[in-house]
Amino acid sequence: MTYKLLLTVAFATVAQLAGAQTFPDRPITLVVPNPPGGLVDTSARLLSEPLTRVIGQPVVVDNKPGASGNTAYQYVAKAKPDGYTLLISYSGYHVGNPALFEKLSWDPLKDFTPIALLTISTNVIAVHPSIPVNNLKEFIAYAKANPGKLNYASQGNGSVSHIGTEIFKQTTGVDMVHVPYKGSGPAIQDVLAGQVQVFISTPPSLMQHVQSGKLKGLAVTGKNRHPGMPNVPTTAEAGLPSFQLESWVALYAPAGTPAPVVTKLTDSVKQSLALPEVKERADTAGIEVRYLNPGQMDTLLKKELPFWSKAIKTANITLD
Template identity: 50%
Template sequence: MKLVHHLALAAGVALASAAAAGADAYPSKPITMIVPTAPAGSTDIMARLVAEPLARALGKPIVIDNKPGASGNIGTEFVARAAPDGYTLLMQYSGYHVGNPALYPNLKWSPTHDFVPIAMVMRAPHVIAVSGTLPVNSVQDLIAYGKKKKGGLFFASSGNGSIQHIAGELLARQIKEPMTHVPYKGSGPAINDLVAGTVDMFITTPPSVIGFLPSGKLKALAYTGAQRHPSMPHVPTSAEAGLPGYEVESWFAVFAPAKTPPEIVARLTTEIRKIVESESFRKKVDDQGAFAVYMDPPTLAKFVDQQLAMWSKVIKDADIKPD
C-alpha cells in the first residue's frame, strides 16, 4: 500500500511539475490574434495596440490575422474551433460576442461554451459621425436633412446585427424617421465610404473615426456616453444634442478557445493587465476617444452573461433582425 501511495504521490508531483513547466515554456512559438473584422476599424486598432506590447512581454511575435465576414462570425468561429493551446487568440468586438447570439438562431459558436475570457481591454461609447461633405453641423440638422432626402438617411455598420446596426435602428425609432442600413465587412470599409460621402452616417466607436475629425473629412455630431470625452471636448453628448437617453457603448476583449489551460490564461491576463493599466496604453486609448478598462477572466465572464441578457432584450424589443 505504501508503494502505491508513493507512486501516486510521485505521479501527482510529476503532473504538477509538467503543468508548471508548460506554463514556463509558453509561448514557444508565434501567437496568432484573430480579428473578425477588416483592417483599420476599432477592433483591428485595439488588436494592434495590445499585440505589440504583449509580444514584447511574452518574447514571441503576435501575428494579427484579419478574418472579416458574416458579421464577425467567420473569424469568431475560427477561434472557437482552434486548438486550445494559447496560440490562437481572439480580439473580440462586443457587438459580435453578445449581439450575434440573439440575432442568429443557427449560430455555430457559443460566447460562453466555446471561449474562455482572458481580459477586457477597452470600453467605448460611440460617436454619431457624418461625412464632412454633408451640409449638417448638429444632430438636429441631420434629422432635418434626412426628412428632406429621398429614402432618408443611409447609415453604415460593420455588419448585420453589429452594435452599429442596432444603434442606427434605435436612432431611427427615437427620431421616428426611417433610415436605410448599409452593412460592411468591418469599420474600415464603412469609414472609406463615409469619407467619400457614399453613406451619410456611421454610429461607431471613436478609434475608427477620430483621425478624420481634425481635417474635416468627417464630423462628429454627438458622443453617446453620459459625459463628454476629454479628447473630443467640443462634441456634445447625445442628451446635449437633443437625444436624451440615447446611450450606446461597445467594449473589446481578448478571448481564447474553451479548455485553454488555466496557467496559460493566467499568464496572458497578467501580462495584458500590466499593458492596459500602463500610462502609455491609457494615453493611446484616451487619444482614440475611448477608455482603457481591464477585467480579469471571472469578472469578464459575469459581465458577458449580463451583456447577453441586456442586448437580447434590446434586440427583441426593437425587433431588430439581420438584413
C-alpha cells in the same frame, strides 16, 4: 470508471498542470476576426508588442476575417485550450451574432474563457449641416416632427452602427430610414454629400469631419467626452442618459484553458495596457484602453447578450 481510465485522466491532468507551470514557452497567436485596419485589428496590434515584452514570448497577430467574424470564432473555439491560440473578440460579433444567426458553430459563453477587456470605442451621433439643429434635443424633436423623412447610414446590416441606431430609435421614439453600406468609407461619403443625413459611428470615421465642420457632432455615446472632440457633449450631458453605445474589444481563450494560464495572461495584459506608450498610441487611434479582469468581463458579456438580443429582435434586424 475503470482503473485504466482513472490513470489516463490523472496523467492528462498532470500534463496539463505541468504545461501551465511553464507557460508560455513558445509564441502566442492573437486571432483577429477582421481584416487589417479598423478598431479590432488596431486593438490587437496595440497589445501584441508590449505583451511580447511583458510575457517573454512573441505575440503574433493572425487576421482571419470572414462570415461576419464567425470564421475566427469557430477557429479559436476548436483550438487546443493551452493559451497559445487566443481570440481578439469584437462586441459586435460576440453579442450580436448569437441573435443574428439562427445557427452558430460557437457559443459566446460556453466555448470561450474571458481573459481581459482591452479597449473601448465610443460612438458619435453626427448629422449633415443641412439639418436645422444645434444639439441632440433639437435633433430628436426635429426627427419626431419629420417621421420617416430622415435617412441614417450604417456600415452594413447587422453592424454596430445599424444595431446601435436602432437602439437609439427605440430609446427616443424617432423614425428614420436605414441605408446600409459596405463599410464606413462609402457611408461617410454619402453622409458628407447630404444624401444620407445621419450617421452614428466610431470617432475614426467621423472625428475629422466634425472637427472641420463638415458634419455636426451632436453627442458622444460613451461615459466621457472624446479628447479629439472636446466640445461634443456625452449623451448624458445632452439630456439622453439612457442611451450609451460603446464598442468593445476583449481577449478570450478557448473554454477549458487552465486557470493558471488564464491568470498569467490576464496579469500580463493588465501590465501591458498600463504602459504609457500604449495609452498614447490608443489616443492617437481614437480608442480608449480599459482593462477588465475575467470575472468583470464575464459579467459584462452576460449583461449585454440579452440587451442586444432584445434590440435586434425588436427592430427585426437581419443580415439580408
